[in-house]
Amino acid sequence: MAGVDTSGTQQGEGAGGDETVPADGAAAPAGDTGRGRARWSDRTGRWRRGWWPAAFALALALVMTLHSRVPNRIGNLGSLLQTFLPWVGLLIPVLVLCAVLRRSLTAVAALLVPLLVWLNLFGGLLLDKTGSGGALMVVSHNVDADNADPAATARQLADSDADLIALQELPHETVAEYEDALAADYPYHAVQGTVGLWSRYPMGESEPVDIGMGWTRAMRATVTTDFGDVAVFVAHLPSVRVQFRAGFTAEQRDRAAELLGGAVSAERQGRAILLGDLNGTMNDGALAPLTSQLRSTQGAAGAGFGFSWPAGFPMARIDQILVRDLEPVSSWTLPGTGSDHLPVAARVNP
Template sequence: MRSSARGAAARGARRPGLRIAVPALLLAVLLAFPGLLPDRPGHLGSLAETALPWFGAAVPVLLGWAVLRRSVVGTAAALVPTVVWAVLFLPGYLPGGDGARSDFHVLTFNVGGERTSPAEVARQVIGTGADVVALEKVPASAMPAYERALSAAYPHHVTANTLGLWSRYPVRGSASLDLGGAWPHAVRALVGTPGGDTAFYAVRLPSVRVRADAGFTIEARDRSAAELADRVRGDRAARVVLLGDLNGSLRDRGLAPLARQLTAAQQEAGRGPGFTWPAAFPLVRIDHVLLRGLRATGSAVLPDHLGSDHRPVLTGLRGSGGAHTT
């Protein structure tokens, strides 16, 4: 009887460990291999990839549960997703960039439509010292006011619908890009930056929503992202800078066609998660600076006190290889 009682007690002691170990190991697999999660129904895979850094919030819960139950098995299992999360995301908190001098600075900012004042946005933008600026979600009725407010600091500019690209350097060869949808989602222009011509893309991909009846509504965004990726792939410019609101994290499989061929300035030279939306308490990075033929020397998310629901991103750039490109 005593042996039987001891066996039952041992089995009872193991159960809490197993209850902790199963979700802990599933969390580790999700963090390490989010692509295994199917995208149907409701594009759950894309949604999970977008929120992936926040899955780490479950780690202290699992560890606390294991400690309270005094479970060695549970504690060991909870350490697995802890290590996976640290490997994936902690490097982003280390100092970014190599300290090299920037040749020029670029800024991207979704101004939030009618939420902001052209004069106040211009004041903040000029104050950053950026040399090339992409503004997104500019109301068509307010575009002339933005052009007037920015003209002294940025004598060269091109606009298309709700997008604008302003530059201290000469701009030529501009074109609005039809990526599918009712309005152009990108504008491309060749800008004579230090070191040579650079193809700039100012972008705002279609919005996404999380809806009870449809899940994560990313179809229009993904189609436009794929079309934009094709345009960038065929762009013969040696230097490419893509600035804008992509309405998604670069971990999202829907933006993979772009992420595979361009380097993220935040990953190369930023620090921290670089979240940009919503501005009051950013939870995800959907505003990006993507590069080809250039390298980022530093990238920072700026505070926004103007009323937009996005935060601006300022990035220093230099010709790849440490010297001016030709």
């Protein structure tokens, strides 16, 4: 007769002890030994994990949303952030990777917030808004004072078939080379200090514009086009630097932007174009004296961000073509010329 089993094995337990009943009395899923609970199918852990990636995601969204509120009092931090603001979005894929590694639905849900904010800020720039035609084509280029072949740069710009070419950072000793190379295609030109304007159309008298530098880095001229007179400003605002102790040194540029903005505001001619190296992006609130009254051709009729600097690996669009009472049709960058900037071009209609 069989004896009574008093070994303490519960009903349903196999002889090998491979299948046990959890302490809370609920049957464990087949093959689940407890090690697989950090899975997406975990009923509670997937929501409780990943609070740190989620918090960083929400902080990132807040920074992008309130970028214009970041103060410049400490090292011009606000302008520095706004200059490279599109690149802040690269943190989103990093946080996505963290969320995936943590298998956290909380972090994934939170990451939708900065993604939507970034798309709201820059999604429009990803669309191709370029059109065909255009009554006037303009080019602006910081040619670089250390350019090894000014004549070749000038010829390359002339090959673009632009109606107006604005140059910045013209050393006095190389002005003649640019003049000689552009003379055949551009019979009208004017140079003031280190900036110049070449035109296929007749130009009135040019004059320097004071931007507080102590020497001329901005000018204004009237160009008589097929559709009437246009006031053309050419400017090279002061450079900015990122220094360990001083931060983003942009005070001089900001003062120059205010003075240039005042000159544009005082311009009596309705149609106006500003061509130049502004050492700042359209996101930079410090350029509000200009962006509040002029329209960016890249934002209105470009495709992509149109980064122009540095030429080897463009990270920011600091070379601008801004217009008033003109309709941008297309905007783009031209191939490198040997300068540390890329030329920028646009077509506009009256």
